[in-house]
Amino acid sequence: AQSVSQHNHHVILSEAASLELGCNYSYGGTVNLFWYVQYPGQHLQLLLKYFSGDPLVKGIKGFEAEFIKSKFSFNLRKPSVQWSDTAEYFCAVLQAGTALIFGKGTTLSVSS
Amino acid sequence: EPEVTQTPSHQVTQMGQEVILRCVPISNHLYFYWYRQILGQKVEFLVSFYNNEISEKSEIFDDQFSVERPDGSNFTLKIRSTKLEDSAMYFCASSVVVGGNTGELFFGEGSRLTVL
Numbered sequence: 001a002q003s004v005s006q007h008n009h010h011v012i013l014s015e016a017a018s019l020e021l022g023c024n025y026s027y028g029g030t031v032n033l034f035w036y037v038q039y040p041g042q043h044l045q046l047l048l049k050y051f052s053g054d055p056l057v058k059g060i061k062g063f064e065a066e067f068i069k070s071k072f073s074f075n076l077r078k079p080s081v082q083w084s085d086t087a088e089y090f091c092a093v094l095q096a097g098t099a100l101i102f103g104k105g106t107t108l109s110v111s112s
Numbered sequence: 113e114p115e116v117t118q119t120p121s122h123q124v125t126q127m128g129q130e131v132i133l134r135c136v137p138i139s140n141h142l143y144f145y146w147y148r149q150i151l152g153q154k155v156e157f158l159v160s161f162y163n164n165e166i167s168e169k170s171e172i173f174d175d176q177f178s179v180e181r182p183d184g185s186n187f188t189l190k191i192r193s194t195k196l197e198d199s200a201m202y203f204c205a206s207s208v209v210v211g212g213n214t215g216e217l218f219f220g221e222g223s224r225l226t227v228l
Contacts, residue, residue, distance in 0.1 A: 099168050
């Protein structure tokens with residue numbers, strides 16, 4: 001069965017620091033990849049997604065993610081975080097014909 | 113912007129009681145989902161629903177759970193006899209087509225269920 005691993009449980013950064021959150025998945029076939037964000041007290045929102053084409057995808061609020069097929073990875077990056085980026089970040093993988101599977105999430109705390 | 117709405121936002125119930133969580137998906141969406149998130153754990157898939165029937169369900173979705181689309185707008189999750197371990201945030205989601213095409217699920221704000 002498909003599984004999604006997010007290696008960082010809780011990341012604490014200062015404003016303007018660079019961010020990279022790791023995500024690995026287990027299935028070796030065709031997948032669609034997503035990052036969702038959940039701000040405190042709010043619902044899950046799509047940050048960015050990868051289906052095909054350029055493996056470097058850009059999302060909202062300056063986030064980007066790179067799909068590396070050989071490493072089964074889809075890491076999320078942002079060059080300079082802001083206090084407002086404090087949230088829970090979920091990597092999710094969709095294998096054709098199955099439901100969206102989430103990783104355990106990474107809590108990002110940004111101090112001003 | 114259209115959104116998925118869920119009610120109630122928080123429900124407290126006694127163990128063994130029946131609970132119904134309600135969702136209004138985005139109007140032109142055809143696929144509906146329930147996910148749950150136990151505090152401190154990952155978001156887990158429960159069930160997907162299309163064309164008035166369950167299209168996929170996880171092992172979590174046992175006989176205590178049922179889903180229904182009673183009219184043209186609501187999508188409900190019923191837990192027949194709640195257990196302490198059912199305490200979680202339950203998220204409803206909808207999508208235009210099954211995830212393989214667009215993949216973007218639009219989530220509601222969640223219904224927090226507390227079972228005492």
